[in-house]
Amino acid sequence: MHRRLPSLRGLQAFEAFARLGSMVAAAAELCVTHGAVSRQIRALEQQVGAALVTGPRHQLALTPAGARLAASLGGAFDQIAAGLPGAQAEGEFVVSAPSTFAMKWLIPRLPRFVDAHPGVAIRIVEEDSGEPDFGGRGLHAAIRLHQGPAPAGLAVSAFLPQAFGVVVAPALLARVGGEGLLRSPRLHSRTYPDGWRLWAQAAQVELPPPSADRAFEHNSYMLEAAAAGLGAAVTAWAYVEAEIAQGRLVAPWGFVPLARRFALVRPAIARHPDAERFADWLRAEGRAAAPAPRRDVHESGS
Structure with a gap:
């Protein structure tokens, strides 16, 4: 059966706004501008033939139609996320890192992560350069030197100055x-x-x-x-x-x-369930590290 659906990009922008309660927060999550989120929601309203948000620019709220749509989208997006490759990944969490960085900085600190997250089986593999291959090598995240915005399709968490x-x-x-x-x-x-x-x-x-x-x-x-x-x-x-x-x-x-800064790079959508807690831990370790x-x-x- 053919499904008649509005723009998925518009639905994603609207769901982010409804969940976060702010155009600015939605824009930050989606890595787009505030204006882009607003335009996508306006286009969605035209497609569905109903007002979804109301109120002055800085105090927008959901209309009754918007609240009903937001409730259905939350569950739908959760189901999509649960079905993505890697979303239900089990077993070890595999991270690649430059060999000297792993040996001199990461591994000496790693016992603190293991103690804080005893259920996470983490494996560090050596990879000194190049784009991490998340599709073919079983990697879930990679530590790289990074500067500038995140590449398309990737999430980047800088954690240590270079x-x-x-x-x-x-x-x-x-x-x-x-x-x-x-x-x-x-x-x-x-x-x-x-x-x-x-x-x-x-x-x-x-x-x-x-x-x-x-x-x-x-x-x-x-x-x-x-x-x-x-x-x-x-x-x-x-x-x-x-x-x-x-x-x-x-x-x-x-x-x-x-x-450039040392950063944890991982897929933006099909993330391993342990990727975010590892990124949070790296940021905490980076803040605690002695400055050069x-x-x-x-x-x-x-």
Whole structure:
């Protein structure tokens, strides 16, 4: 049987307004403008031939017809959501993350999430770059560096600022001093090959030729090499916070803040039931994390 239905976009806009009680809140949830929600509801009213909202612009309320439609839409949308792939997902919650971030920042904090949510079986998998494949790899969410609005079809929750800086073993810094540090062996990671260039640009420093260039396959290898005194490296604060607290590494010029932030990315509609509580936990951990220290390289005598 052919169903004669009005615009689904209009129904979605109206249901969000009716549930949230505000055009502004509905617009925020749907990632559209306030005007777009208003236009969609007006178009819906024309399609159904009845007024659905009434009152002055800032005190809109549902009409009796609008209240009846809202009551039916809530249940209908709940049924649709329940039937989506992943909505009734059981078993483990799979999150991909850059390997060094997982090892240095996420996993040391993960026991707090497990203690707070003992019923959640979470699995962290390594994925350093690229768009997360939520359709083909069994992923439910991914941690990525992100800047700007959420891509179409995805929900993005930024939880941790990003900053990077030069780190070095204390013994090497004591031996070469600030003036000699930029000429000491320079360590690189193949996963972040432009680190030194970007740091120099952000810190407004002209890099002299190093005494040697040493490349490593992963950030974690590079950081161990730096702690062993093989040279200086540029890396993220989130990756070395623990090593600096322990005294294995020092950051003589602090860290330069970047526009991108660590964020949890997941499908906007077919979400795993544990995705939102994990996003909330990450935001809380990000607020509690120590901020990256800052220091002007030009004030340090280098």
